[in-house]
Amino acid sequence: MIRLAVLLACMGTAAIAGDCTPQRLDIRGDFGSARFTLELADTKRERARGLMYRESLPDNHGMLFLYPRVGRPAFWMKNTLIALDMLFVTPTGRIQHIHENAVPGDLTPIDGGEGIIAVLELAGGQAHALGLSVGSELRHPGFDQAVALWACDPAQ
Numbered sequence: 001m002i003r004l005a006v007l008l009a010c011m012g013t014a015a016i017a018g019d020c021t022p023q024r025l026d027i028r029g030d031f032g033s034a035r036f037t038l039e040l041a042d043t044k045r046e047r048a049r050g051l052m053y054r055e056s057l058p059d060n061h062g063m064l065f066l067y068p069r070v071g072r073p074a075f076w077m078k079n080t081l082i083a084l085d086m087l088f089v090t091p092t093g094r095i096q097h098i099h100e101n102a103v104p105g106d107l108t109p110i111d112g113g114e115g116i117i118a119v120l121e122l123a124g125g126q127a128h129a130l131g132l133s134v135g136s137e138l139r140h141p142g143f144d145q146a147v148a149l150w151a152c153d154p155a156q
Helices: 002-018 044-049 126-130
Strands: 024-029 032-041 061-071 084-089 095-102 116-123 137-139
Touching: 032 044, 084 126, 095 126, 116 126
Parallel strands: 032 061
Antiparallel strands: 024 032, 024 137, 061 116, 084 095, 084 116
């Protein structure tokens, strides 16, 4: 009986940790929580292309731009055909700034401020529809798990 309890406890921990994959991202906050299917843009080339030329982006899908170091990335909408919400994220996984409904084709720089390690792009209007806000927390294995507010490893 004790072995069964230990086995079930280990399976539960493995299932929670297994939820953290590069193709999935979770957000939690005052609104509750949401899960997204992701494309990663973690190379210079992938970040340069982003979601350009896409004609649609399904709800609960997004692109996560991961940077090798903290900085002040600015985005524009050149060659982007769809409105996007941009969530600028600190190394702890905390949303620092949200720019909603970026205008397709607009060349005006969109700046999320200093201290950014990642930017999550979602279909325009998703941030508002879900109730995402500054201070909401992201969980993804691309963040340094030692400083993440919501780490993939449930022991942290």
